[in-house]
Every structure is written in C-alpha cells, then in structure tokens.
Amino acid sequence: MPTFSLVIPTNQRAEFVEQAVDSALRQERAFDRIIVIPDGLDDPSISSLASRPIDVHPITHAGVAAARNAGLELVDTHWVCFLDDDDLLHPKYLADLVSAIDAAPDAGAFNAPYWSFAAEIGPREEFAAVDLDGCLAAIEVVEPRNDMTYLDITGRSFDALLAGLAGSMSTAAVRTDILRRAGGFPEGLIAAEDWTMYVNVARLTEWNVLPERRAFFRDHGTNAMSGRSTEKTLSVLRAIQSFWQPTTLPTPPHRPLSAYRRNYRYEVLAALDAARHNDDRPGRREALQLSKAILPAWWDQAFIRMPAVVRSLMWRAERSAI
Numbered sequence: 134m135p136t137f138s139l140v141i142p143t144n145q146r147a148e149f150v151e152q153a154v155d156s157a158l159r160q161e162r163a164f165d166r167i168i169v170i171p172d173g174l175d176d177p178s179i180s181s182l183a184s185r186p187i188d189v190h191p192i193t194h195a196g197v198a199a200a201r202n203a204g205l206e207l208v209d210t211h212w213v214c215f216l217d218d219d220d221l222l223h224p225k226y227l228a229d230l231v232s233a234i235d236a237a238p239d240a241g242a243f244n245a246p247y248w249s250f251a252a253e254i255g256p257r258e259e260f261a262a263v264d265l266d267g268c269l270a271a272i273e274v275v276e277p278r279n280d281m282t283y284l285d286i287t288g289r290s291f292d293a294l295l296a297g298l299a300g301s302m303s304t305a306a307v308r309t310d311i312l313r314r315a316g317g318f319p320e321g322l323i324a325a326e327d328w329t330m331y332v333n334v335a336r337l338t339e340w341n342v343l344p345e346r347r348a349f350f351r352d353h354g355t356n357a358m359s360g361r362s363t364e365k366t367l368s369v370l371r372a373i374q375s376f377w378q379p380t381t382l383p384t385p386p387h388r389p390l391s392a393y394r395r396n397y398r399y400e401v402l403a404a405l406d407a408a409r410h411n412d413d414r415p416g417r418r419e420a421l422q423l424s425k426a427i428l429p430a431w432w433d434q435a436f437i438r439m440p441a442v443v444r445s446l447m448w449r450a451e452r453s454a455i
Contacts, residue, residue: 135211135234137227137306138166140204142197143218147177149351150218154185156265156349157216162228165210170200178218198318198326205309205317213309219351220247220303221265226347230306233343241311241338245304246281247348248272258352268349277346284342290335291385295376296396298328300340304348311337315382324365325372336382363416366404370423373397377427390427397427401437402444 139157143150150169157167171178171191182189192203205213214230216222230243250268254261259278260271284301286293293299307315315333318326331340377390401424408416424437436447 136165137212138208138210139164139214141169141216142200144172147181150178156221159224160227168204170204172200198320202317214306217303221349223347240341241308242340243306244284245343245347247350249350251352290340292387294332300331302327322368324368329372363407363411363413366407374426
C-alpha cells in the first residue's frame with residue numbers, strides 16, 4: 134500500500150499555516166507524515182505548531198524552493214504532496230488521491246481542482262470564508278464558478294506545460310522517486326520554480342487530475358505573484374529559457390519553439406513593463422537578452438519593442454486571423 138507525506142513550506146504566516154496543518158490533520162485517510170518547513174529560524178510557526186503531531190524542521194531563510202526541497206529531502210514515503218501555507222485541503226483529498234492511484238497504478242503525478250475563497254468575496258472568489266469549516270459549509274450551497282479544465286493535460290502534459298503553468302501546488306502529488314529524479318525545485322529562481330518542477334516532472338510522467346475539487350485556495354491580497362517585481366518576472370523568463378536547454382532528462386514530443394510565441398511574448402512584455410515601472414535599466418537589458426533565446430524570430434523581437442497602442446492593434450489582428 135502506498136504511503137504519503139505532505140510538505141508545507143511557510144514564511145511568517147503562523148495563523149494561516151496553523152489552519153493549513155489542521156486541514157491536513159482532518160483527512161479521512163490520514164497522511165503518513167506531515168512536514169512543515171518554516172523558511173527562517175525565527176518563524177513564529179516553530180512555536181505555534183509545537184503541540185501538533187507533525188514534524189517541524191526550520192531552515193535558514195532561503196526561499197520557498199529551498200523550503201520545499203528541504204521537505205522533499207526528509208520524505209520517506211512513496212508519494213509526496215504539497216500544500217501552500219495559506220491554503221486548505223478538503224477532508225477527502227487524500228482518500229480520493231489513493232482511489233485514483235489504485236485505479237491507475239502506473240500514474241506518477243496528480244493535481245486536483247480547487248475552490249477559491251477569501252474573507253470578503255471578490256471577482257475571483259467563489260465564496261467568502263475564513264476557515265475550513267466555513268469553506269465546507271459554503272460548498273454545500275454554492276455552485277462552482279471558476280473553470281478548472283486547464284488542469285486536464287493528461288496525454289499532452291509536457292507540451293501543455295511548455296506553454297504555461299497548468300498546475301496547482303496546493304494539490305500537487307508526485308511519486309517521490311520521480312520528483313527526486315526531476316530535480317525538485319530550482320533554488321536559483323524566486324518565481325516559476327513551481328512551473329519548472331511541473332515541466333521536469335512531465336519529462337518523466339504524465340500529470341493526471343482528480344475528478345472533484347479537493348482544496349481551497351485563499352486569496353488575501355498578498356499571494357506570492359501579486360505585485361510582480363522585476364526580479365520575479367525575470368525569473369519567469371529564466372525558467373522558460375531553461376525548458377529549452379539541453380538536459381539529461383527525457384524530452385517528450387512537443388511543438389516547436391515558435392508555437393509558444395504568444396505565451397512567451399506575454400511574459401517578456403510583463404518583464405519589460407516591470408522594469409519600466411521600477412526604472413530598472415539593467416532589468417530591461419536582461420529581459421531583452423533573455424527574449425532572444427525564447428523569441429528568436431525577428432518579428433517577435435520587433436513586436437516587443439513596439440509602442441503599447443501598436444501592439445494592441447497587432448494582437449487584435451492576430452486573434453482575428455486565428
């Protein structure tokens with residue numbers, strides 16, 4: 134029978150991570166091990182979680198990728214699951230995952246659809262709640278609103294993930310041996326480290342998806358990718374560049390680089406916009422340099438340098454031609 138660990142990285146959010154841990158402890162099928170990695174030796178969760186039946190292993194502050202890797206190093210189970218410290222698991226998450234693995238024993242990676250919530254409902258949230266009990270009560274009466282079909286990439290995982298992140302870290306479950314062979318999470322990136330992990334796992338196995346929404350994603354206005362800095366947008370470009378570099382891992386079938394140009398132009402423009410907003414000239418130079426590797430066509434190089442109003446007209450022309 135397969136065994137399961139859950140890794141939760143956390144950084145200075147004791148109240149949220151306590152809820153995350155408690156949702157993990159309420160699973161109908163219990164995790165064999167729950168590992169919390171506080172990213173900082175002074176993190177308040179070290180003391181606030183001391184009474185719970187889990188493993189807490191703080192590290193010197195090094196970022197979320199390093200925290201996840203530290204958790205992965207401690208895992209001694211067949212499978213490793215991940216949960217962000219501000220999100221919650223549905224009590225049936227692990228039971229459903231076990232059933233899915235029983236039905237597809239050769240599967241190596243899974244995601245699950247999720248609900249979105251916040252203390253006060255906004256345009257992206259499906260309901261208002263502040264804890265797991267509130268979430269469970271809400272889904273008894275509300276209808277799903279957010280489209281989760283983007284997670285359904287089985288059979289084309291590598292190709293789909295080259296275009297963009299089609300995964301949710303707070304429901305990710307990967308066979309431990311596969312994730313270790315894939316290299317875990319790149320610690321040199323401060324963004325897109327999760328995207329890189331998804332791509333590298335897809336080199337080794339397909340990503341599958343559970344049929345039901347089995348997590349709750351909390352929007353609290355300070356989520357990781359809110360208010361992108363120049364360095365975060367540059368990390369995304371570095372990640373994309375790494376997808377196309379030589380590797381010892383397998384390279385499954387996929388479209389040519391030019392097929393992803395619309396997706397990559399968006400990311401390059403995001404980096405250029407961030408550099409302009411922050412008056413970061415070195416950042417702009419690096420974004421343009423990185424763009425040459427992922428947008429090598431002269432037309433794309435011209436496009437990213439066009440004034441915004443001209444780009445908008447070109448976007449419309451391209452969409453109408455599709």
